[in-house]
Amino acid sequence: MPQRLTVLFFGDSFVAGVGDPTGLGWTGRLVAGSRRPGLDLTGYPLGIRRNTSADVLARWEAETAARLPDTGTTRLVVSFGVNDSTDDGAGRPRVEAAESVANLRTLLTRAETLGLPTLVVGPPPIADPRTNHRVLGLDALLADEARAHGVPVVPVVHDLLPDETWLSEVRAGDGAHPGARGYAALAALVRPSWDTFLADALGDQGASDHAAADGLTGAR
C-alpha cells in the first residue's frame, strides 16, 4: 500500500490560483511536483477569494474535520494577509495587523492541539503600493508569530516585489493576481520548505536531513 498523505491548503484567492489559466496555482504545482510511486498524496485546495485571516479562522476547523482521512498523515498549509491589508474604504486595512497576527496565533495553537503540523506561507505583493506597504509589515509579524510556534514559514513578498515576471503578470491581469509564470515563481519560492515539510510528514528523516543539508550548501 502506498503511504497516504493529505494536505489542506487554506487561504485566499492566491491559494485558489485565481488568474492562472492552467488552474494549478502554486498549490497545484507543489502537489503535482511531489507525486511519486509509493506516495498517495491528496491536496485539498481551500482558498477563497477575498478571504481575510478572520474568514479563514472561521471555517478552517470545520472544513478540516470534513477532510480528515481514515488513514495516513494530514498536514495544513495556510496563507493569508493580502486581503487583511487591503483598504476597507475608510483608509484602514480590512483587518488590523494585530488582529491578523492574533488570528494566526489562534489557528496555530488549535492546529497544534489537533496534532496538525502547519506550514505558513506569507502574503505576496500586488500592484497597489499602499497595500504592499501594509503587506510588508504584516509579513514580518506573521513570520515572527509562526516562528514563535516553531512552525515553518516562507515569506515571499521580498522576493516577489522586485520580480518582473510577477509584477508584469499582475499588472496585465486584474492588478492583484499573476498568471501561470507568476504562480510558478511563487511555487518555486515555497518548494524547498514544502519538500522538507513533506519529508517530515512522511517520517522520512533521511530525506528531511538531506533537504536541510541542501539548503545549507545550496550546492544542488
Place this chain on the structure above:
Amino acid sequence: MPQRLTVLFFGDSFVAGVGDPTGLGWTGRLVAGSRRPGLDLTGYPLGIRRNTSADVLARWEAETAARLPDTGTTRLVVSFGVNDSTDDGAGRPRVEAAESVANLRTLLTRAETLGLPTLVVGPPPIADPRTNHRVLGLDALLADEARAHGVPVVPVVHDLLPDETWLSEVRAGDGAHPGARGYAALAALVRPSWDTFLADALGDQGASDHAAADGLTGAR
C-alpha cells in the same frame, strides 16, 4: 469589468481528481477549457475522498455559504454515488440507493430555495463488478430525481464502462481512479451539458441555443 461566475464542485474523490497526475481532474479540465476574455470564472473543487451523498449533504451548504462571492453568479455541480455503492463490509452498500436519492432530493430542493442552479453528474464505474452493478442502478435513480427537479444531469457510467482508456487506467491505478486520459474522457462526456449550463448562467441564450443545436446535429 469581466463577468464573474463562480462554480462550486461538490462530491467525492473523482470530483477531487484523485489519481490524475496533472492535478486537474475532470473539474479542472472543464474550468480551464472555459476561460476566455471577459469571463472571470472561479471553480472551487470541493470533492472529498470516500464521501457519500450523506457526507456531501452534511457539508455542502456551509461550504457554499463561505464561498458565495460579493458579485456575480454562482452555480453548483454535484457528483456522488460510487462511495454510496461500495460495500459496507457486511454485504450492503454504504448508503442504500433510496437514501442516496433522498439525499439528492434534499440537496436540490434546498439549492433551488437558495437560488443556486445545479448540474448533476452521475457516478462513474470502477474495477469492481459488484459496485458497478449498484452504480448502474443508482445512476438511473439519480438521473430520474434530477430530471424531476428540472435539473440537468449527465450520466457517464454507460459510456465509461466499455471505455478501454478509463478501465485500463483504473486497473493500472488503485482500482477505482483513472489517470489523466480517463479524467479527460470524463470531462469530454460532461462538456456539452457544462457548456449549456455555463451559457445559461451567463444569460447568454444565443450561446446556449448554439450549444443545444450542436448537440442535436453533432456536426461541429
